[in-house]
Amino acid sequence: MNDIIVLSGKEPVASGKKRIVFEHPENTDYLIKVYRNHIKQAKQSLYQRHYNRYTYLSGFLREIREYILLKSDNQSPLTGHIPKIIGLIDTDLGLGLTVQKLVNNKGDLAVNLRELTRSQCLSQELQKKLDDFFYALVQSNIVIGDLNIRNIVLAYHDKEGYKFYLVDGLGDKTFIPMKRYCKTIRKSYKSKRIKIIGRRVKG
Ligand SMILES: Nc1ncnc2c1ncn2[C@@H]1O[C@H](COP(=O)(O)OP(=O)(O)OP(=O)(O)O)[C@@H](O)[C@H]1O
Ligand SMILES: [Mg+2]
Numbered sequence: 001m002n003d004i005i006v007l008s009g010k011e012p013v014a015s016g017k018k019r020i021v022f023e024h025p026e027n028t029d030y031l032i033k034v035y036r037n038h039i040k041q042a043k044q045s046l047y048q049r050h051y052n053r054y055t056y057l058s059g060f061l062r063e064i065r066e067y068i069l070l071k072s073d074n075q076s077p078l079t080g081h082i083p084k085i086i087g088l089i090d091t092d093l094g095l096g097l098t099v100q101k102l103v104n105n106k107g108d109l110a111v112n113l114r115e116l117t118r119s120q121c122l123s124q125e126l127q128k129k130l131d132d133f134f135y136a137l138v139q140s141n142i143v144i145g146d147l148n149i150r151n152i153v154l155a156y157h158d159k160e161g162y163k164f165y166l167v168d169g170l171g172d173k174t175f176i177p178m179k180r181y182c183k184t185i186r187k188s189y190k191s192k193r194i195k196i197i198g199r200r201v202k203g
Helices: 046-071 113-118 124-139 183-201
Strands: 019-023 030-035 085-091 094-100 152-157 161-166
Touching (some): 030 085, 046 094, 113 152, 124 161
Antiparallel strands (some): 019 030, 085 094, 152 161
């Protein structure tokens, strides 16, 4: 394996507001997520530099922290609904997070809930799977700071068939991590977001 993975010039397979997602050039089972706008630029204000540094660092730590906690609880209802985190990796676009690539039954990148419901309603079977996924989310102690329809993906699992996964949004986004300290706040955020997403996918 190369010391630094070269991603510049490669076509991303997906992207979000914070990160760009590439297929791992040396392992098609993995994706690499890199942050946009994290590299220090000469013209940035002091505030912007501090803000970028804080969001960059806290972004990685939040997700990895919650993932470690999930792995330490093999009874968690969310086990099996979160793609594997493989590790941190050096890329020419900065530090990347290598994760398991979720796919459909043909091996293509899995669709997120937004893409899935853009042109059609969910079938009854998928609606039931989504409800099961939401139930697992609420039951789990895992902190979720960003539950939105682009962070939920429908992917194929060899033994279990199609099911929903949370690909992003682990950990508390607020400066004082109240969801981490308070179960009521943690649960009520999830329930509120589930209601909003539920209404949205029903059109
Ligand atoms: N493990 C994965 N397997 C398949 N697709 C994925 C995976 N992780 C992310 N994706 C796809 O890539 C998109 C962007 O990834 P991600 O949500 O991690 O980026 P982000 O910039 O952190 O998101 P946000 O806009 O919520 O801040 C997701 O909406 C999803 O469609
Ligand atoms: Mg996202």
